[in-house]
Amino acid sequence: MALPRARINLPLTWLGVVPFFVFVGLFLLLPTLYIVVGAFRTPEGGFTFGNILALNTPTILSAYWVSIKIAFWSSLIGCAVGFAMAAAVTVGAGPGWVKNPLLTFSGVASNFAGVPLAFAFIATIGPAGIITLYLRHEFGINLRLMGFNLLSTLGLVITYLFFQIPLMILIITPALEGLKREWKEAASILGATSFQYWRMVAFPILFPSILGTMALLFANAFGAVATAIALTGPSLNIAPILLYAQIRGDVLGSPNLGYALAFGMIVITGLANALYIVLRARSERWLK
């Protein structure tokens, strides 16, 4: 029997990663699992789909929907602008010396999120912000009368862009630099215009990276709590703020409904990240 010998070898090597697995088990996996299991349990401990079905109320559905809208638009615009900026300094005709400062700044800006970011935007385009007042006094443009309000969906999208665009720049720049010069030369020898090269060669290669990064940006915006709370207080009905209020004071009136709300958030960010992982694997076929 070969079993006893294997038994002597195994435990010693595995011992080295025990602290890590105990740690992530206690402080990452178990708490998450507790929420997920709680989403499918009655207060008495039995199994039920009732909590998930109970999410189907106008308040909760609209909270999810507004969150998804904010995450979608901020990731879409973030992707487009970030891509254009990164392309301008890598493969476009923009000044090359801008690249490194831009990357450094992106590192800073992508981490400048949360409460201070909200303050910066309130001071700039909030009701009494510098630019709001400047436009009103100098040009007579009243942003508020034009329907703009920082404490709204649009305001959140604009604010989130401050960390979404830099994140896109950081992730997509290596992919753009991975575009081989030979591809462009081969295309132009065959008579392709610059537009045809982009449409038929470069863009299909980059597409999985772009879409994957967009999924990552989506998850990033969807889970953001601090910026939203500092910007709008508890008034705006979006999923993270609703969950925050639920944890603080059980506004939904049922702990298990709170678990279901949190579970829904995990599902949405989980799907977005799964998309990112699949698409990144696909993009690595061409860009190494």
Added chain:
Amino acid sequence: MTRLWSWGALLIGVAFFLMPLYGMTEFSLKMRRGEYSFDAYVTVLGDPRFQATFGYSVLMAVLTILCGVLLVVPTAFWVRLKLPGLRPWVEFITLLPLVIPSIVVVFGYIRLYNTSSWLPLTGSVTGTNMLLMFGYTVLALPYMYRAVDTGLRTIDVATLTEAAQSLGAGWVTILARVILPNVLGAVLSGAFLTFAIVIGEFTMAALLDRPAFGPYMQLLGANRAYEPAALAVIAFAITWACMGLIQLVTRFSKHNRVAR
């Protein structure tokens, strides 16, 4: 044509980034009517609650970094050396904090470690502080692990370990005096990024009810006009300093490394 859109995209982007930076700086200087002054900064920096919460968050950041290093360096080292088959799994787990929103994780903490549970961490102040530190370590895990693992890739872990072992070194000596100095640049990069994340973190601290810098900023934002802008400038400067230190550390650690 290419030139036009390249410059156009850059100018629009840069203008968008400069706008709030200019806005918060200008606003923070306008507390005194009609002239520029540092009044808002003086008020903020002189506020005893600012000093207390900022000190608390700095302490938390340092403890989180220590906890993260102690957890990540031995694990990444061991996985590379002895259990390479486990690497995709460990990597996957370390990326999970990016998938699971931190508000969900802390929700789990509150329910799992409440006063009537088997490990009543939230029952005492020390316990809650520890729980917050562990939570921050979880938040920093993706960045810390990636940084250290990249650092380990550039050195020959197996040879270094064998060399140290034949000279009679034990595991602790190997980790502390052979591996750690070799990946110090990577560890410091991870540490500064952790610092930048922890110092202004709001969600976990607020929900665990700890007197940290993030909740203090939020409270001030709800009640004051000019001080929040000053806080934003200070927070931006801290983030910038952390990123600058990371660049500095990466540049220095490149020089003493042999090209592969």
